[in-house]
Amino acid sequence: MNDRRSFFVLTMLVFGFAFLYLPIIAMVIYSFNASRLVTVWDSANSPTLAWYVELFHNSQIMDAAKLSFRIASVNATGAVILGTLAAFALQRYRKFRGRAMFGLLTTAPMVLPEVITGLSLLLLFVALEQGIGWPSGRGATTITIAHMTFSMAYAIVVIQARLATVDRSLEEAAMDLGARPWKVFAVITLPLIASAIASAWVLAFILSWDDIVITSFVSGPGSTTLPQLVFSKVRLGVSPDINALATILVLIVSLAVVVAGTYMMRRDRRRMRDSQAAQGATG
Amino acid sequence: MNAVVGAGVETGQKGPAPYVRIERLTKRFGDFVAVRQVSLEIQRGEIFCLLGGSGCGKTTLLRMLAGFETPTDGAIFIDGVDVTQVPPYERPVNMMFQSYALFPHMTVAQNVAFGLKQDGTARGEIESRVQEMLSLVQLNGYEKRKPHQLSGGQRQRVALARALVKRPKLLLLDEPLGALDKKLREHTQFELVNLQEKLGVTFVIVTHDQEEAMTLASRIGVMRAGEILQVGTPADIYEFPNSRFVADFIGSVNMVEGRLIEDEPDHVRIECAQLGAIVYVDHGVSSPPDAPVSVAIRPEKIQLSRERPEQTDNVLQGVIAGIAYLGNATRYLVRLPTGFLLRVTAPNVFRHEERLEPDERVWLHWHSSSPVVVTR
Amino acid sequence: MAALALLLTGGGDAVSVSAPAGTRLAGRFAAIRGALGRRAVIALPYAWLAVFFLVPFLIVLKIAFSNIQLSMPPVEPVMVWTADHVLQLRLHFSNFTFVFGDELYLAAFVNSLQVAGVSTLFALLIGYPMAYGIARAPGAWRNILFLLVVLPFFTSFLLRVYAWMGLLGRSGPINALLMQLGIIHEPVQLLQTDFAVYLGMVYSYLPFMVLPLYSAIEKLDLTLLEAAADLGCRPAKAFFMITLPLTKEGIFAGCLLVFIPAVGEYVIPALLGGPDTLMIGRVVWDEFFGNRDWPVASALAIVLLVILAGFVLLLQRVQAQEGEA
Numbered sequence A: 001m002n003d004r005r006s007f008f009v010l011t012m013l014v015f016g017f018a019f020l021y022l023p024i025i026a027m028v029i030y031s032f033n034a035s036r037l038v039t040v041w042d043s044a045n046s047p048t049l050a051w052y053v054e055l056f057h058n059s060q061i062m063d064a065a066k067l068s069f070r071i072a073s074v075n076a077t078g079a080v081i082l083g084t085l086a087a088f089a090l091q092r093y094r095k096f097r098g099r100a101m102f103g104l105l106t107t108a109p110m111v112l113p114e115v116i117t118g119l120s121l122l123l124l125f126v127a128l129e130q131g132i133g134w135p136s137g138r139g140a141t142t143i144t145i146a147h148m149t150f151s152m153a154y155a156i157v158v159i160q161a162r163l164a165t166v167d168r169s170l171e172e173a174a175m176d177l178g179a180r181p182w183k184v185f186a187v188i189t190l191p192l193i194a195s196a197i198a199s200a201w202v203l204a205f206i207l208s209w210d211d212i213v214i215t216s217f218v219s220g221p222g223s224t225t226l227p228q229l230v231f232s233k234v235r236l237g238v239s240p241d242i243n244a245l246a247t248i249l250v251l252i253v254s255l256a257v258v259v260a261g262t263y264m265m266r267r268d269r270r271r272m273r274d275s276q277a278a279q280g281a282t283g
Numbered sequence B: 001m002n003a004v005v006g007a008g009v010e011t012g013q014k015g016p017a018p019y020v021r022i023e024r025l026t027k028r029f030g031d032f033v034a035v036r037q038v039s040l041e042i043q044r045g046e047i048f049c050l051l052g053g054s055g056c057g058k059t060t061l062l063r064m065l066a067g068f069e070t071p072t073d074g075a076i077f078i079d080g081v082d083v084t085q086v087p088p089y090e091r092p093v094n095m096m097f098q099s100y101a102l103f104p105h106m107t108v109a110q111n112v113a114f115g116l117k118q119d120g121t122a123r124g125e126i127e128s129r130v131q132e133m134l135s136l137v138q139l140n141g142y143e144k145r146k147p148h149q150l151s152g153g154q155r156q157r158v159a160l161a162r163a164l165v166k167r168p169k170l171l172l173l174d175e176p177l178g179a180l181d182k183k184l185r186e187h188t189q190f191e192l193v194n195l196q197e198k199l200g201v202t203f204v205i206v207t208h209d210q211e212e213a214m215t216l217a218s219r220i221g222v223m224r225a226g227e228i229l230q231v232g233t234p235a236d237i238y239e240f241p242n243s244r245f246v247a248d249f250i251g252s253v254n255m256v257e258g259r260l261i262e263d264e265p266d267h268v269r270i271e272c273a274q275l276g277a278i279v280y281v282d283h284g285v286s287s288p289p290d291a292p293v294s295v296a297i298r299p300e301k302i303q304l305s306r307e308r309p310e311q312t313d314n315v316l317q318g319v320i321a322g323i324a325y326l327g328n329a330t331r332y333l334v335r336l337p338t339g340f341l342l343r344v345t346a347p348n349v350f351r352h353e354e355r356l357e358p359d360e361r362v363w364l365h366w367h368s369s370s371p372v373v374v375t376r
Numbered sequence C: 001m002a003a004l005a006l007l008l009t010g011g012g013d014a015v016s017v018s019a020p021a022g023t024r025l026a027g028r029f030a031a032i033r034g035a036l037g038r039r040a041v042i043a044l045p046y047a048w049l050a051v052f053f054l055v056p057f058l059i060v061l062k063i064a065f066s067n068i069q070l071s072m073p074p075v076e077p078v079m080v081w082t083a084d085h086v087l088q089l090r091l092h093f094s095n096f097t098f099v100f101g102d103e104l105y106l107a108a109f110v111n112s113l114q115v116a117g118v119s120t121l122f123a124l125l126i127g128y129p130m131a132y133g134i135a136r137a138p139g140a141w142r143n144i145l146f147l148l149v150v151l152p153f154f155t156s157f158l159l160r161v162y163a164w165m166g167l168l169g170r171s172g173p174i175n176a177l178l179m180q181l182g183i184i185h186e187p188v189q190l191l192q193t194d195f196a197v198y199l200g201m202v203y204s205y206l207p208f209m210v211l212p213l214y215s216a217i218e219k220l221d222l223t224l225l226e227a228a229a230d231l232g233c234r235p236a237k238a239f240f241m242i243t244l245p246l247t248k249e250g251i252f253a254g255c256l257l258v259f260i261p262a263v264g265e266y267v268i269p270a271l272l273g274g275p276d277t278l279m280i281g282r283v284v285w286d287e288f289f290g291n292r293d294w295p296v297a298s299a300l301a302i303v304l305l306v307i308l309a310g311f312v313l314l315l316q317r318v319q320a321q322e323g324e325a
Helices: A002-030 A050-057 A059-092 A099-111 A114-132 A140-165 A168-176 A181-192 A194-210 A213-218 A226-234 A240-282 B058-066 B108-118 B123-136 B152-164 B182-199 B210-216 B234-239 B244-249 C002-009 C020-064 C094-101 C103-136 C139-154 C157-168 C173-180 C194-219 C222-230 C235-246 C248-263 C267-272 C280-290 C294-324
Strands: B020-029 B032-042 B047-051 B073-078 B093-096 B170-174 B202-207 B219-224 B227-232 B254-263 B268-272 B277-281 B292-297 B303-305 B315-325 B329-335 B341-347 B361-365 B372-374 C079-081 C087-089
Touching: A002 A240, A002 C103, A002 C139, A002 C157, A002 C194, A050 A059, A050 A240, A059 A099, A059 A140, A059 A194, A059 A226, A059 C020, A099 A140, A099 C020, A114 A140, A114 A213, A114 C020, A114 C280, A114 C294, A140 A194, A140 A213, A140 C020, A168 A181, A168 B093, A181 A194, A194 A226, A213 A226, A213 C280, A226 A240, A226 C157, A240 C139, A240 C157, B020 B058, B032 B058, B032 B227, B047 B058, B047 B210, B058 B093, B058 B170, B058 B202, B093 B152, B108 B123, B108 B152, B123 B152, B152 B182, B182 B210, B202 B210, B210 B234, B219 B234, B219 B244, B227 B234, B227 B244, B244 B254, B244 B292, B244 B372, B254 B277, B268 B292, B303 B341, B315 B341, C020 C294, C094 C103, C094 C294, C103 C139, C103 C194, C103 C248, C103 C280, C103 C294, C139 C194, C157 C173, C157 C194, C157 C267, C194 C248, C194 C267, C222 C235, C235 C248, C248 C294, C267 C280, C280 C294
Parallel strands: B047 B202, B047 B219, B093 B170, B170 B202
Antiparallel strands: B020 B032, B020 B073, B219 B227, B254 B268, B254 B292, B268 B277, B292 B372, B303 B361, B315 B329, B315 B361, B329 B341, C079 C087
16 A cells, blocks of 8 residues: 555656656757757767857857846845845834735735736836936846846745744844844844845846846847847747757756755754754763 | 832832832733733842743743833833833843844854944953853853854853843843753752852843742742732742732642631631631731631641641641652642542651551641731 | 943943933934834835836726827826816726627637646646655655755746757657657647647646645644554545645645746747637737737736736635635
C-alpha cells in the first residue's frame, strides 16, 4: 500500500521535473546546433559556438540587454526602498487613517492582469504629458516607474513576511538602551531583514528584466528592452541566436540560485552545530 | 504591614522619599483595562517583585515603566522626575527582556556595548566598562561569540550585563529566570541578588513564579485583574495575606468558610461548618459580627498526633485519607467527620520515624496564632 | 531642548528633581518627532501607489465612459465646460453595450476563463503530487528539489514559452519522436493550437501551484497521520480525510496564483496560440495597439477586472465559510 503510493508520488515527481526542465535543456542543446533551422540537428558542423559569437556581435541585442539591466537595477533599488517603508508601515503601525486602502493598494498590483496595469499607466503618462508636460514622451523613465509600481508589491510581501518574524522585543531592547527610532531601524531592524531585502531586490530585478506586457505599453520608440526585442524576434518564429541568449541567461540564473542555495544550507547547518555545541557545553 | 497602597503623599514625612512613584496608573487597550488605578512606591535599592498570573497586568505595568506603553491615565516619577511622557530611549531605565532580546547579528561585546554607544560614550570607556560588566557576570573570553553560540544561562547573563552596563536608575526584569531549567534557576537567583547588592541598582521584577518572588524580593506586590491586591515583604505576604486570593496564590493553604460568633479585640471565634468545629484565633478582626469570613490555615502549621493533644481549642479528629512522601516532608490528606479534606504537611526530621499509616485515626491541632482570617 | 534631553539621559544622581513641566515638554517633542517620522514612512509609498496605481485606474474608468475621436489622445473628454460655464459630464455607456453586444468579446471572455480554469486544474493535478513528494523527501533532497521548482521562476518567462515553440514546431523533436515511434506518419500541427496554449499555461504557472502547496503540506503535523493510522484509518483514506482538508489553504492559494494571471495572459496565446485563439488579454492589446480604440480597450479592461474581482471575492467567501464550518 505504502510502496504503491510512494511509487506514484515518485513517478509524478520525475514527470513534473522532466516537464519543467526538458524544454529548457532542449533549448540549451539547440543553441549549439549549426543549422539555421534550429530544430533540425546539423550533425556535420555541430556543436558550434557560432550563435554565441553572433549574439555578442549583435549590437541591437547588446544595447537592449544594457537598457534592460539599467532599468531592472534602478527599478529593484526603488522598489525595495518603497517596499521596505510600506512593509514597515503595514507591519509595525497597527492603525492609521487609510490603512485598509493602503493594504489594498499594496496587494492589487499583483492581482491585476498586466494588460490592465500597462494600459492604465500609459493612459496616466499621456494625461500627465498633456497636463504638466512631464514625462515628455515615453522611454526608460516611464518603464522604470511602471516596473517599480508592480514589483514594489512583491517586494512588500517578501519584506513584510520577514519583518513579521523579527522579535519586536529586539527593537524595544535597542530603544530601551537609548537608540532613537531611526537608529533602531538602521542598526537592528535593517540588518535582521537584510537577506529578505536582498531577495526582494533580486525578485524585483527579475520581474523587471523579464517583463514584456507592461513594458510594451509604456515604452517609446527609442527604448527597446531585451524582452521586447526577443518577443518581436520570436513572434516571427524560432531563431538560433535566441537559443544562445536563453542558454546564457539560464546559466547565470542557475549559478546564482545554486550558490545562494548552498550558502543558505551551509549557514543553517553551521548555526545548528553552534547552538548544539553551546547547549552541550554547559549542559 | 507596610503596604503603601493608595495615593502617594507628596511631602514624604515618613522615611526617605520614594525612588519610584506610580500614581493612579491606568492602561486601557480598547475596552480591556490591563492596569487599573495602580499606585505604588518603590524605595532606592529595593528588589521589588510584581507577582501574578498571566494576564494580570504585571507585564503591562513593567512596560509602562520602561516606556513602551503610554499610560491612559496617571503618572510615573523616577527619582522625582515625571517620566510619564518620556520615550523609552530617553529614560534612565533599562530592561532585561523575557526572551533576552539579544541582537543576533552582534557579538556578546557588541551587544553589551550597544547602550553606551547610543550615549556617545568614548571608545576607551566603552571597552573598559564592557570588560568590567562581563567579568561581573563571569563571561570573560566570550566577547567574540554570537548569541546563538551561547547556552541559555550565558545568554541570560549577557542580557543582564547589557541592561546593567548603562548604570540605570532602575532595572526592569521580565520573568528573568523563566527560560532557564530548574537547577540553573536556583543558582541564578542567588547570583542575581548578589549582583544587586553589589551594584545597589533598584530592581523591579515581573514573575508568575511565587517561589522566585519569595527568594528574590525585598517586597512583593501581588496583582490580579489589573490591580495590586497587597504589597509587603515575602513574610508579610505569606503569613498575613489580606485576601482569599493572596492566601491561595502564595503557597498551599486550607481555605475554610466560617461565620464570626465572638469578636473581641484580642481574639475571635469562628464557627466553621466544614470543619464541624469552632476556630479560635488570638487576634482581633475588624469585621461586622455574623459576617461571612474565610479562615486560611497553612498545611505546615497543622500538627498530627496519635494521642490527644493537651490544648483544648483548635483540636480536631480525622482519618488519614492520603499520604505523599516528598523526601524533606510528608504531605497528608486528612478526612474530617464532616467529609472535608484537610491538607497537612509534616517535616521528616528523623530518618527512622514511625510514620502514620493510611486509614489511621489521628488528632489534628494548631496554634491559635496560625489561622489567618480574611474577609475578602 | 538639547539640555533637557541631556538631563534625562545623562544618568546619575546629580540630577534629582528638575522641572516636571520641562521634562513633560521634552517628551512631547520626542513624541511629535516620532509622529513625523512615522508619517513619512507611510506617506512615501502611499503617495507613489496613489499616483501610479490608483489614479491610472481612475483614468481607465473615465476613458471607458468616453467616446473615441481622431486625435491624440484619441478620446473625447468626459467633463466639458460648456459655453455657459456649466460643467457637463458626458458619460457614454456605448462602449459597454458594444462590448456586451459583440459575440467576439463574449467568446474571448468565456474562452479566457475556460483556458485559465482547465490549466489551473491540470496544474493542481500535476502540482499536488509533486509538492507532496518534495515535502516528504528526505532532508537534503527536499532543499534541492525545492530549489529546482524555484529556478524556472527566475529564468525568463518569455524564453521558457519560447522553448516550447522549438519543441512543438513541425520539424521539432516531438513530431520527430512521434513519427519515429510510428504513431503518426507526417508532422501534425501542434504549434498555434489551443493544445499548445494549455500546455504553455500549465508549464509556465506550475511553480506557482507547487510552492504554496509545498509549504502547506510541509507544515502538516505528521503525528496526525500516525494518529489516524493508529485509529485504524488506511493511508489512502487518511490522505483524503486528513491531508487534503488540512492543506486546503495551500490549494486555494495555488489555484488563485495560477488562475488570476492566466485569465489575462497575453504572451502565451500570442506565441503558442493560433490566430483564432481568442483570449481577452490579447483582445485588449489588439484593440489598443491595432485599432487604437482606447475607450473599448478600457471598457474591456474594466469588465475583466470586475470578473476577476468577483472570482477572488467568491473564493474568499467560500474559504470563510469553510473556516466557520
